[in-house]
Amino acid sequence: MIGTGILKGMAVTARNFVGSYFDKERLITVQYPEERDPLPENRNFPFLLYDGEDQHAGLRCVACKICEKECPPQCIYIVKSEDKKPDYMGKPQFYPKVFDIDISVCMSCQICVEVCPFEAIKMDKDFELSKRERFDALLLRKDELSKSNEYYHKIHPIEAAAVDKNLADAAAAAEAKKKAAAEAAAKAAAAKAASVGGAGSVPGNLTASPKAETPGSTSARAPTNSPASSGSSSTPASS
Amino acid sequence: MSPTVETLEAMERPPVTMGSRIEGELLEVSMGPQHPSTHGVFRMNVALEGEIVRKLKPVFGYLHRNHEKIGENTSYLGSMPYTDRLDYFCSMTNNWAYALSVEKLAGIEVPERAQYLRVILAELTRLQNHASLLGFLLNDMGAWGTPLMYAFREREKILDLFESLSGSRMMCDYMRFGGCRCDTPPGWMEQAKKIVDRFPRFIHELEQLVVGNEIVIGRTQNVGVLSPELAINAGITGPMLRACGVNYDIRKVDGYGFYPRFKFRIPLGEHGDTYDRLMLRVLEMRESLSILQQAFAQIQPGPIVNPKVKIRAFRPPAGEAYGRIEGPKGELGFYLISDGGPNPYRYRVRPPSFINLTVLEDLCLGHTVADVMVILGSVDIVMGEVDR
Numbered sequence: 001m002i003g004t005g006i007l008k009g010m011a012v013t014a015r016n017f018v019g020s021y022f023d024k025e026r027l028i029t030v031q032y033p034e035e036r037d038p039l040p041e042n043r044n045f046p047f048l049l050y051d052g053e054d055q056h057a058g059l060r061c062v063a064c065k066i067c068e069k070e071c072p073p074q075c076i077y078i079v080k081s082e083d084k085k086p087d088y089m090g091k092p093q094f095y096p097k098v099f100d101i102d103i104s105v106c107m108s109c110q111i112c113v114e115v116c117p118f119e120a121i122k123m124d125k126d127f128e129l130s131k132r133e134r135f136d137a138l139l140l141r142k143d144e145l146s147k148s149n150e151y152y153h154k155i156h157p158i159e160a161a162a163v164d165k166n167l168a169d170a171a172a173a174a175e176a177k178k179k180a181a182a183e184a185a186a187k188a189a190a191a192k193a194a195s196v197g198g199a200g201s202v203p204g205n206l207t208a209s210p211k212a213e214t215p216g217s218t219s220a221r222a223p224t225n226s227p228a229s230s231g232s233s234s235t236p237a238s239s
Numbered sequence: 240m241s242p243t244v245e246t247l248e249a250m251e252r253p254p255v256t257m258g259s260r261i262e263g264e265l266l267e268v269s270m271g272p273q274h275p276s277t278h279g280v281f282r283m284n285v286a287l288e289g290e291i292v293r294k295l296k297p298v299f300g301y302l303h304r305n306h307e308k309i310g311e312n313t314s315y316l317g318s319m320p321y322t323d324r325l326d327y328f329c330s331m332t333n334n335w336a337y338a339l340s341v342e343k344l345a346g347i348e349v350p351e352r353a354q355y356l357r358v359i360l361a362e363l364t365r366l367q368n369h370a371s372l373l374g375f376l377l378n379d380m381g382a383w384g385t386p387l388m389y390a391f392r393e394r395e396k397i398l399d400l401f402e403s404l405s406g407s408r409m410m411c412d413y414m415r416f417g418g419c420r421c422d423t424p425p426g427w428m429e430q431a432k433k434i435v436d437r438f439p440r441f442i443h444e445l446e447q448l449v450v451g452n453e454i455v456i457g458r459t460q461n462v463g464v465l466s467p468e469l470a471i472n473a474g475i476t477g478p479m480l481r482a483c484g485v486n487y488d489i490r491k492v493d494g495y496g497f498y499p500r501f502k503f504r505i506p507l508g509e510h511g512d513t514y515d516r517l518m519l520r521v522l523e524m525r526e527s528l529s530i531l532q533q534a535f536a537q538i539q540p541g542p543i544v545n546p547k548v549k550i551r552a553f554r555p556p557a558g559e560a561y562g563r564i565e566g567p568k569g570e571l572g573f574y575l576i577s578d579g580g581p582n583p584y585r586y587r588v589r590p591p592s593f594i595n596l597t598v599l600e601d602l603c604l605g606h607t608v609a610d611v612m613v614i615l616g617s618v619d620i621v622m623g624e625v626d627r
Contacts, residue, residue: 005451012447013385025437028392040403041424066551072309072317109320109412114420115551123406158424 041156043123045103046112048145055146060120062087063096067112067121075105076112101145103129104138119163125155265293270611272301278375278615279622283599290607295600302626310586315341315416315553318586322573323410325588326624328368331360331401332566334414339495340562340573341416345555347548352541353418354497359431359534360413361496361564362527363401366438367394368567369478369520369527372619373445376517379616380458386448393441396434403427416553418544428535435531442524449517459514463602463614466511473598477569477591479618482519483511489565496564500537501530516617554581568592568619588627592620 020027030037050058063080079098087093112121124147131137153160271282280301286294306325310318322337323330335357342349349357374390398408403424405413413420449455465475467483480487488505490498506522508515557579563572569591576585595618602614 002453005453005456009448009452012444016389016444026392028395040399041406042402042408043406070314070317070551072313072320107320108407108410110406110420111316111320114316117551 039125041159042125043110044108044127045106045124045129045140046101046110046121046145047124047147048099048142049120049122049149049152050146051149055143055148057085059095059146060087060118061096061099062093062118062120063099064094064117066115066117070111070115072109072111073105073107075102076100077102096142099142099145100139102139119167122152122156122159122163264288268608270608272298278620279625281615281620281622281625283611283615285603285608285611287608290609292603292606292608292611295603295611297596297599299596299622300626302622304627306627307586307588311583314581315555315583316550318583319414320410320412323412324623325590325627326566326568326571326592326621327409328371328621329364329567330409330411331364331413332564332571334411335361335496336562336564336566336571337573338414338416338562339564340560340575341555343562344558344560344575344577345416345548345553347417348545349418350542350545351497352422352539353543355534355538356419356423356543357414358497358501359531359538360401360404362531362534363397363431363435365527365567366524366531367397368619369524370394370441370445372616373449373517373520376613376616377449377455379612380455382448382454386445389441389444389448393438400427400431400434403430415544415548417548418542420544422543428538431531432535435528435535438528439525442521442528446521449521455517456514458610458613459517459617460512461510462513462606462610463617464510464512465598465602469598469601470511474594475569475598477566477595477619478519478523479516479569479595481505482508482515484509489563489570493563495562501533503530513613513617552581554579559585563589566591568621568624569595588624590624590627592618593625593627596620596625 016026049060050056051060052058063078065078065080068074068076068078077098077100078096081095081097084092084094108123110123113123129138149160149164152163265286265288268285268287269282270285272280282298282301284294284296284298285292306321309321313321319334319337322333325333341347370390371387371394374387377386378384401411401413402408404427405411405420465479465483467485470480470483470485476487476489484507486505486507489495490503491505503526506519506526508519555577557577559574559576561572561574563570565571570589571591572589574585574587574589575583578584599615599618602618603611606614
C-alpha cells in the first residue's frame with residue numbers, strides 16, 4: 001500500500017522524539033556555556049613548557065629552531081640569544097630571545113611537538129580564544145606561551161607522565177655516562193702518574209651530582225637572567 | 240478565491256519567466272557556488288529546456304589552495320597535516336593513503352598493531368562518511384534536517400573516538416610513515432567496541448526511514464543511471480562504480496594493509512541509479528562493521544611505529560611510488576617522485592570525488608533540475624578534495 005513506507009519512517013522519528021526525553025543516547029547535546037562535556041586529551045595550539053617557578057629561568061626551549069624550520073604553515077618565529085644560560089640540567093644553553101607563534105596561522109598539526117628534541121613545546125587544549133583586538137591578539141609572545149609543567153600535567157596527565165619519565169631516564173643516563181666518563185678519567189689519571197696531584201679533583205667535582213649544583217647555578221643564573229628578560233620584553237616593544 | 244496559475248498570469252506574472260517553456264530555446268541557469276545543496280562551493284551552469292537539463296557544465300576551483308605545490312615545497316612529514324584538509328570528512332584514510340605511498344617509496348615496514356589500528360580507523364571513517372553522506376542525500380531530497388541529525392549523532396560518537404585518540408575531531412593527522420603517531424589511550428578499544436556494537440541500531444533505523452519510503456523511491460529510482468561501460472571508461476571508482484555492478488574494490492584487488500586477513504563481502508548494485516548508490520552505502524556500512532569486529536578480536540598489543548624511521552630530516556631514496564587505498568569515496572592515490580631530497584620532486588593526488596564528478600553531465604541529462612541536486616549528492620563529493 002502506498003504510504004506505509006512514510007508511516008514507518010514517521011514511527012522512527014516519533015520514537016526518537018519521545019526517546020530523547022528518557023534515553024541519554026538519543027539526546028546528546030548539552031547547553032554549552034553553562035554545561036560542558038568533559039574534554040578528552042585533545043590538542044589545539046602549542047605552548048612552551050618551563051620547569052619550576054620562574055618562567056624565564058626554567059624554560060626548556062634552547063632556541064634550536066627545529067620547530068621553526070619544520071612548521072608546515074611557518075607560524076613560529078624565533079630569535080636566538082647571544083649569551084648562554086644553564087638549563088634545567090645545569091648545562092649552559094642558548095635560550096629564545098623572541099619566541100612568537102601566530103595561532104591564527106597555526107593549523108594544530110603537532111609537528112613542532114614531535115620534532116622537538118627537548119620536550120619543550122607541547123599542545124594546549126584551551127579552546128576559548130576569542131579576542132577583541134583584530135591584529136596582534138592572536139600572535140602569542142614568549143610570555144603568553146610559557147606555561148608550567150604542572151599545567152601540562154593537568155591537561156595531559158598520561159602524556160606528561162610519560163614525558164617526565166623519558167626526561168628522568170635521559171637525565172639518569174646522562175649522569176651515569178658522565179660518572180662512567182669521570183671514573184674512566186680518574187682511572188686514567190691515576191694510572192698515568194701521581195705527578196699531577198690536583199688533576200683528580202676536577203672529575204671529582206663533575207661527579208658531585210648536578211642536582212646539588214642546580215641551586216648554586218640558579219643563583220649564579222640570576223644576574224644573567226635579568227638582562228635576558230629585559231631584552232625579551234624590550235624587543236616586542238621596539239618592533 | 241485563492242490565486243491559481245491562470246489568475247496569476249493575468250494579474251502579476253511577468254511576461255517572460257524563468258523556466259517557462261519555449262520550444263527549442265535553452266535557458267541558462269547558474270546553480271551555485273553558494274547554493275545551499277551543492278555540497279560546498281561548487282557551481283554548475285545548467286542549460287534548461289523547461290525544467291529538463293539539456294546541458295551541464297561544472298565550474299570548480301573556488302576552493303583551490305595549491306595543495307600539490309605546497310606538498311612539493313614542504314618536507315614529507317609536513318604534507319601529512321595538509322592531507323587531512325583534502326577530504327575533511329575522512330582525514331584518517333587520507334593519512335593512510337599518503338603514508339602508504341611514502342612507505343612504498345622508502346620501503347618501510349609497518350608493525351602489526353599499527354596495521355590493525357589503521358584498518359580500524361579506516362573502517363570507522365567509512366562508517367561516519369557513509370552515515371553523513373546518507374544524511375546529506377536525504378537532506379537534498381527535502382527531508383530537512385532529521386535524517387542528517389540522526390546521522391551526525393552517530394558520526395559524533397566516532398569523531399569523539401578520533402578526538403581521544405589523535406587529539407582532533409576531523410584534522411586527525413594521526414598516521415606516520417611506518418606506523419601511527421601514538422598508542423590508544425586506556426579504555427579506547429572498549430569504547431570503540433561499544434560504539435561499533437551499537438551502530439547496527441542506527442543502520443536499522445536509517446533503513447526504516449529510507450528503504451520503503453515512497454518519496455525516496457520516487458526521487459531516486461531510475462534517476463541518474465550510470466552504465467558500467469561509461470563508469471569504467473571514465474575511471475569511476477568506489478561505491479559509485481560498484482553500484483553499477485562492477486566488482487572492483489581495492490581492498491580486495493590490492494590487498495593493502497591487513498585487509499587480506501579479514502573476511503568481508505563486496506556489495507554490488509544492479510542498476511547504477513541513485514537508489515542503488517544510496518543502498519550500497521548502507522550495505523557497505525554493514526560490511527565495515529563486520530571488519531571492525533574481526534579487527535577488535537585480532538588486534539594485539541605491540542609497537543605502534545617503526546623505530547627506524549627518522550622524524551627529523553627524513554629523506555627517502557630517489558624513485559617514484561604510487562600508493563592507493565579504497566577510501567570511502569573511491570580510489571584515493573598519492574603519486575610521489577623523490578629526487579633524494581627532503582621534499583618530494585612531484586606530489587600528485589588522485590582524488591576520487593574529482594574523477595567521479597566527471598560523469599555528472601552524463602548522469603543529469605534528461606532529468607529535472609531538482610534531480611540534479613540528488614544526483615550530485617549521490618556522487619558523494621567533498622570540494623576540499625575536488626579543488627585541492
